[in-house]
Amino acid sequence: MLINNNFKNNFEKFINEEDTVSFFDRNIEKNICSENLFTYYQIIKDIDVSKSKKEFPKLVKAWLAILSGDNAELSTILNCIDQKKFCNDYEQSCYYSLSGFIEFLNGGKNDIKYSKLAIDILNEGDTSFIMANAKLTYAQILVNKGIYKDAILMFSQSYQLFYSRNLNFPSAIAFVNEMLTRYKIGEFYKVIDESNKLLFMVDSFKNETDDFWKLIHLPLGMCYYEMNKPNLAIENLEIAGLIINKSNLFHMYGIVELYLFKSYSILKDKDGMKKVLNQAINSLGNMHYIKTDFIISIFRVITTEESDYKQIQADIEKLELQYSKSGTRSNILLIQTLAYLTLRGVSNAINKEALKEVLERLQNIKLIPYIQVFLILLCEFNYRDKCEKEALESLEEAVCIYKDYGVSAGLYLFKLKSIHLLEGIDNDLYKNIISKNHEKSNSNKSLLLSEREKEILVLIAVGKSNDEISKVLHITIGTVKWHINNIYSKLYVKNRIQAIEKAKELGEI
Incomplete structure (x- = not known):
């Protein structure tokens, strides 16, 4: 409680100070640069900064509001900031950073411009908190634009400035953001080495x-x-x-x-x-x-199991609605999920052309993990459409990313109907994926074939045709074919004879 009261008293004094920048360095900086930032904001949230003699306290509280997600208070503060009353470059820099961040949040066009001005207006060798914050903000906006290399440099410089001022919490934030950006461009070993090194040090x-x-x-x-x-x-x-x-x-x-x-x-x-x-x-x-x-x-x-998809139709429709608004500019994860649902036959929102467009954008900004995922999805779409040559080309590119960067999660994330194509590209990787999938299938066989798939496979084993199976089970021929394709995919086989042999080997029938 005493700490809370001290901070509140200091902030009230901050409002009435003549030299607000110096007072901030001595009494405010370390509090708001802590993991308790949200708590400190709540302590001073009701203080009316509009009465401040200077503009700097308004800017500081505006930053606290935006970092705490309080957009209503942010709007109130912005309305009482007067740029004509700025006394020094620090206040102007802080305002530019704030403006850039707000533009970024609102999807404006001037986020890069303002956040870069926040740095340029200060002396090149400046080591203040304001410079460190300006570089951190600029870096975050660069990441959003896919300008990863420049962002990494800004995050690194921001980390060094915060650390030199013993501001450990923003130092950690800057370092983590640098590592997250390196992750995006596939520098996984660099991230692991640098992160473990710093963890050992701290x-x-x-x-x-x-x-x-x-x-x-x-x-x-x-x-x-x-x-x-x-x-x-x-x-x-x-x-x-x-x-x-x-x-x-x-x-x-x-x-x-x-x-x-x-x-x-x-x-x-x-x-x-x-x-x-x-x-x-x-x-x-x-x-x-x-x-x-x-x-x-x-x-x-x-x-959700395929048989229960009716229960999550609202979720599927929500995803499809969002995609219909933004198209291929939608969230990458959203597009990936709809592509997965399209392959499973429960959505038709995504087509190959959309996947190609998204993939091209990802390749332009070199977002390595998602490039591999979308190459694999494109392979599956082509394989579904019996375009085996194109499927093979996409899978070869995905394997190249695996060899260059060590990325392989996308190949294990869900069962690929095109998996046998991998055998001729990288036999060791193919064997590893097959063995791991079989290990998991054997540890829980209920996850391998569904009861309906087993019924169909038993009928196949006694020589029934698709037409005969559809009549026995009272389902359409199209549904029979869909189940058979799933059986082939789960068992990693290409025809009925192989499916029967593999199912018997695994104890499925």
């Missing part, structure tokens, strides 16, 4: 208040997932998740849940996937962020 001097350094486990977990180390990924992601929730880092909400879900998906651990879904509903369900709402819908869709 472990020697941290105390209980320094738990925020554990945020470094987030990029580590994401890289382990992409390199098909799902158990290691889960271990790191769960650590990061605790810190994100503890520190109210709302802009990171959903990331841990997404990669946990995908890691359990690789393991074919449906209980783990449902656990993540329930956790997401409990922790994110009432936030009404578009990003987290879609993540929950995606989790529900993927964890």
Whole structure:
């Protein structure tokens, strides 16, 4: 309570100070640059900054409001800021950063312009908090534009400036963002080496208040997932998740849940996937962020059995509606999920042309993990359409990414009907995927063939044709063919004879 009162008293003095920048450095900076930023904002939320003699306190509170997600208070503060009263370059820089960030959040066109001005207006060798914050903001906007190399440089410089001022929390944020950006361009080994090095260093001097350094486990977990180390990924992601929730880092909400879900998906651990879904509903369900709402819908869709798809039609329609609004400019995860649903025959929102357009955009900005995923999806679409040559070309490119960057998660994420094509591209990788899928199938055979698929396979084994099977089971011939294709995919076979032999070998019939 005493700490809270001291901060509130200091902020009230801050409003009435003549030299606000100097007072900020001495009394305010360390408080708002902590993992308790949200708590400190709540303490001073009711203080009326419109009465301040200077503009700097208004700018500081505006930043706290935007980082705490309080858009209503942000709007109120912005209305009382007068640029003509700015006394120095720090205030102008802070205002430019704020303007750039707001443009970024609102989808404006001047986010790069303003955030770059925030840096340029200060001296090149400036080492202030304002410069560090300007570089951090600029870097975040560069990432959103897909300008990854420049963003990495800005994050690195921001980290060094914050660290030189003993501001450990923003140092950790800047470092984690640098690692997340390196993840995007496929520098997985670099992320793992640098992250573990820093974790080892901070472990020697941290105390209980320094738990925020554990945020470094987030990029580590994401890289382990992409390199098909799902158990290691889960271990790191769960650590990061605790810190994100503890520190109210709302802009990171959903990331841990997404990669946990995908890691359990690789393991074919449906209980783990449902656990993540329930956790997401409990922790994110009432936030009404578009990003987290879609993540929950995606989790529900993927964890639902094919026979129960009627139960999640609302979720599918929500995803399709969003795609109809933004098309191929929609969220990448949204497009990926709709492509998956299209392949399963429960949506027709995505076609090959859309996949190609998205893939080209991903290749232009070199977003490595998703390039591989979309190459695999394109392979599956081509294979479905009996365009085997094009399917093979896409799969060869996906394997090249595996060899160049170590990314292989996309090949294990769901069962590929085109998997036999991999045998002629990389036989060792093919054998590894087949063996892992069979291990998981044998550990829980109910996850291999459904009861309906077993019924159909028994009828095939006694020589029934598709037409005869449809009459026996009272289903359409098209449905019979769809089930048979699923059987072939699950058993990794190409014809009826192979399917019967493999099913008997696995004890399915």
